[in-house]
Amino acid sequence: MTDRSDMPELVAPRRVFKRKRNKGLITALKILLPLIAVGCVAYIVIYQRQVKVITPIDMVGPKASTPSQSDVTVKQVQYNGVDASNRPYSITAESASQPQKVEPAPAPANTADADGEGEAAPAPQPAPVAAADESDNVVNLQTLTADMTMSDGAWVALKADHGVFHRDQGTVDLSGNVTLFHDTGLSFETDAATVDLKNDWASGNQPVEGQNADGQLAAQGFEIKDDGKTILFTGRSYLKLYPKKSGGGS
Template sequence: MTSARPDLETPEQSRRGPLSELAAPRRVFKRKRRNGLILMLKIALPLIALSCVGYIYYWWRQAPVIHPTEVLSDAKQQASSDVKLQKVQYNGVDANNRPFSITADHASQPQKAETAPPPQSGAAAGDASIVNLEKLMADMTMGDGAWVAVTADNGVYHRDAGTVDLSGNVTLFHDTGLSFETDAATVDLKNDWARGDQPVEGQNADGQLASQGFEVRDGGQTIVFTGRAYLKLFPKKSNGGGS
């Protein structure tokens, strides 16, 4: 009986050769390494994506919102530093102890600047007696007890002098029914007079009028329409009928 020799190779082993025996464990190693890399990517990629989303959200909440700002000129910077009030009223009495009042939607007092341009229209910067008014009405009681009111879009109130420089849709109302409009006027609240040199248009129950200016004199008892004036009287209605 002959025994098989361990050093003899089978035909299949002879065909594979020694390289095939080395390649088998290498393929197994590559497969395991590829599976490990895929597993690592499956874990790492979601973590990276989640980190990016969290980073964007954090900066979205923390980063300041930047709005474009306008570079203000010196005049605008001066205006922005003014002390502004809403719904103001000034009360006082005239030279004859008759009351007057001024009401306005907005009021501002110019603040004194280190380098300020020369004042215009009598409004000196930093003068505590000067008040700029918007949407105002001034009313006063005249010498004969008549009531006069003046409204305007803008005004400069000189508190020490008791005068108001009005501009923009200036309208004067007299309790006799007379009303007229002009572009600019000055009212002296302490001495009960008003005047303007801009064109005037007005009316009352008796007719319509137009002139190049006006003056309120004698404590409100006299209103003079200056310059070239025009007056149109309405015909009075007759009380017809008889018994």
């Protein structure tokens, strides 16, 4: 019988393979876990840069009762009418817009106590009818010309960059490069003027500079009155007349 006491013990092959496999798995995890962590951090950084951050803003001051509405604008408009003497006048403009009505704020709630002992808040007073209907009568004009015919048949035209036409009154408030042309050849410029188309007059209190075939003038204001027969220059005025050419021969 063979003595096996001197023979070395054999290690089971299954245990050797298991140890090698566990060692390889640990090595792979040591490499993959740091890579996964780095990838997660990079994803969070990129995501935060791409996503829009919305921060609520607290409104300061009173809030509007209704959302604002844009004005209705019409291109290439013309208004025609007649004055008090049934003479025609007209207004032409590149564009016209009418302000939208603003809805009134709701009435405040009754602040009386539950037992009825407290004082109730006063009821809101209704707005004047004229103020409520003012937006219906006002038209904002851009790049406009107003034409009037005077009692003697003379023609007057006014041009401006901006104008506010009050349809009920028949008046136009002009502003920006206001220029007046008269049938006599007189023309002058000012910054602002008011024209009454129904009564055939115009006036302004801004500096005026004008000229015609006879000379040049400057004043602090002007007024067209007497149904267009008189043009009065107000304030400190300056007039320069051109000398007339002599018609004599040699």
